[in-house]
Amino acid sequence: MGLRALFLLSLAAAALAAEQQQQPQPQRPPALPPAGAPGVSSNSVLVALLDSRYTELAELVEKALLLQALEDAVGRGSVTILAPRNEALDRDLDPDFRRFLLEPRNLRALQSLLLFHVLPARVRLPVSSSSSLLTHPTLAGEPLELAAAAVTRPDAVVRPDGVIHGIECLLVPRSVQEAFNRRRSLAAISAVLPTGAPEVDPRTHRLKKPAPPAPLGAAPALPVWDAMAPGPSIAPAPAPxxxxxxxxxxxxxxxxxxxxxxxxxxxxxxxxxxxxxxxxxxxxxxxxxxxxxxxxxxxxxxxxxxxxxxxxxxxxxxxxxxxxxxxxxxxxxxxxxxxxxxxxxxxxxxxxxxxxxxxxxxxxxxxxxxxxxxxxxxxxxxxxxxxxxxxxxxDAVLLPPAEDGGKSPAASPARRAPAVTGATAQPKLRRGKLLEGACRFMGVFVRRSRFASCQ
Known part of the structure; x- marks a missing residue:
């Protein structure tokens, strides 16, 4: 009886195992790489972005040194990338604004602009006006109004760790726009040709009356260091x-x-x-x-x-x-x-x-x-x-040469007395061309040695 009961239990266990094998197993999502993991898989949304039709955006991401930051964001969860078309970044973009973004000093502005197009979640677009999710946080730290994103190719690229939506034009955050406006207002200062100062009498340091009109671009009558020297004012009134x-x-x-x-x-x-x-x-x-x-x-x-x-x-x-x-x-x-x-x-x-x-x-x-x-x-x-x-x-501070160093090319060299080697040493006289001609003329009639200047 014991052997019979053991045989029946083994048959029941085999039938139960066969039934479990016939049942379909539930689908499990692929495991995401942990945060801070080096690199991403070949099926990542970042690899798809680099190989997609949005090549201009991919080049800007590489120039802005944002690949590591996006890899960390993908490691934390799914992301949504709003990718403008190439024409919006190439031909339709303001040349001054593009030049501003590509300057090395404005790297943070370019990074903020690109991270403004990345949402740290999987979002379905376009969003209807009746939806409660009208704004969404971005990796740039500024919220984005989803209704402002003109989606032309929704779900252009879909991957397990993110999705790419094609949009019509570039999205500019307010901080980047304000930085560009400040830089443009500084660059708009146009160079004006200087107007000459009034005519000054060098003897009295006063204006001549009546002062004739100074031509455009004429230099002041006195050097600038004379104007800095203490004494009477060069001009009693501002120059016109x-x-x-x-x-x-x-x-x-x-x-x-x-x-x-x-x-x-x-x-x-x-x-x-x-x-x-x-x-x-x-x-x-x-x-x-x-x-x-x-x-x-x-x-x-x-x-x-x-x-x-x-x-x-x-x-x-x-x-x-x-x-x-x-x-x-x-x-x-x-x-x-x-x-x-x-x-x-x-x-x-x-x-x-x-x-x-x-x-x-x-x-x-x-x-x-x-x-x-x-x-x-x-x-x-x-x-x-x-x-x-x-x-x-x-990029450096220019230090003026020392007063007593004597190394400055602009400083006048000190005048030294001629070296005397003996009591009979005489200073060498310099003769000009007129004296040389006179000595030759006198040598024709008398001996030149009789004249000390011709020796």
Missing amino acids: GPGSGKHHFDGHGQVKDFIQTLLLYGGYNELADILVNLTSLATEMGRLVSEGYVLTVLAPNDEAMARLTTDQLSEPGSPEDILYYHMIPEYQTEESMYNAVRRFGKVRYDTLRLPHKVTAREADGSVKFGAGEGSAYLFDPDIYTDGRISVQGI
């Missing part, structure tokens, strides 16, 4: 020029605009702080511009200013001496300086740090100031150009 009802140059207003532009442009806060708080150069620049002079400022960025030591700024007058060496009493743009160094090889510009000059030469397709370890490259051209003040960004 554009910008107001009385057509006077508002030098202080232009200096305020120039400093405000440095702050809005970004990366030059240290220079603006020294101009306003540590020195009185802002007031001096406003006075010079009001009197009709023009200036070109070689502006070191914040990284360059941070490399200055405490000893270089602690001595009395050191900040003024350093910044005076970065101011050229000429109106130069990046194009004019580059053309000059390309044509002449080396150009020496006067500075307000007399008597030293700053040397410029062409190097690596740009303008290089100084020489050796103290050199700086012009890498941020035409930050501000209003016809009176021109600001050119450089």
Whole structure:
């Protein structure tokens, strides 16, 4: 009986196993890679994006260095990518806006723009107006109104970890639009040809009355360092020029605009702080511009200013001496300086740090100031150009040569007395061509040795 019962139990277990094998097994979704896993599978939505018809978007993703960020987002769950057509990114996009996005300094704006097209969930599009899901968060951190996405190819690419919808045009977040508007307002400052200062009498340092009209672009009557020297004012009233009802140059207003532009442009806060708080150069620049002079400022960025030591700024007058060496009493743009160094090889510009000059030469397709370890490259051209003040960004601080070093090419060499080797040493006389001809003429009739000047 025991063997019989064991045989029946084995038959029942075999029948139950056969019945379970005949039942269909439930479908399981493919396992997603864990967060932070290196790489993605070949069936990922990111691989499909790179191989799809949206090649312009894929190129922008690679230029913005966003592949790793998108891989991490896919590892956390499904995503939805809104892909604009190639024509919307190539021909229909504003050239100025495209140039703004591709500049290296605007990398964060490009990343925000692209992440604005990625939703961290699988979303069905188009969305009807009656749907409660009118907005959806994006990887850029700004919500997107789904009704604004003009979907032309819904479910263009479907993968286990995401979906790609084709849309008509590019979606621009508000932060990127505001950044572009700020940059465009700065770039819209047009260069105005400077108007000459009134005619000044060099003897009295006063205006001539009546002053004839100065031609367009005429230079001031006195050098700029004479205007900075203490003494009577060069012009008792602002020089005539554009910008107001009385057509006077508002030098202080232009200096305020120039400093405000440095702050809005970004990366030059240290220079603006020294101009306003540590020195009185802002007031001096406003006075010079009001009197009709023009200036070109070689502006070191914040990284360059941070490399200055405490000893270089602690001595009395050191900040003024350093910044005076970065101011050229000429109106130069990046194009004019580059053309000059390309044509002449080396150009020496006067500075307000007399008597030293700053040397410029062409190097690596740009303008290089100084020489050796103290050199700086012009890498941020035409930050501000209003016809009176021109600001050119450089990547290092130019230090003026030492007063007693004797290494400055602009400093006049010290005059030394002739070396005396013995008591009979006589200084060598220099004879001009007229004296040489007279000695030859006298040698015809008498001996030349009788004349000391002809010996």
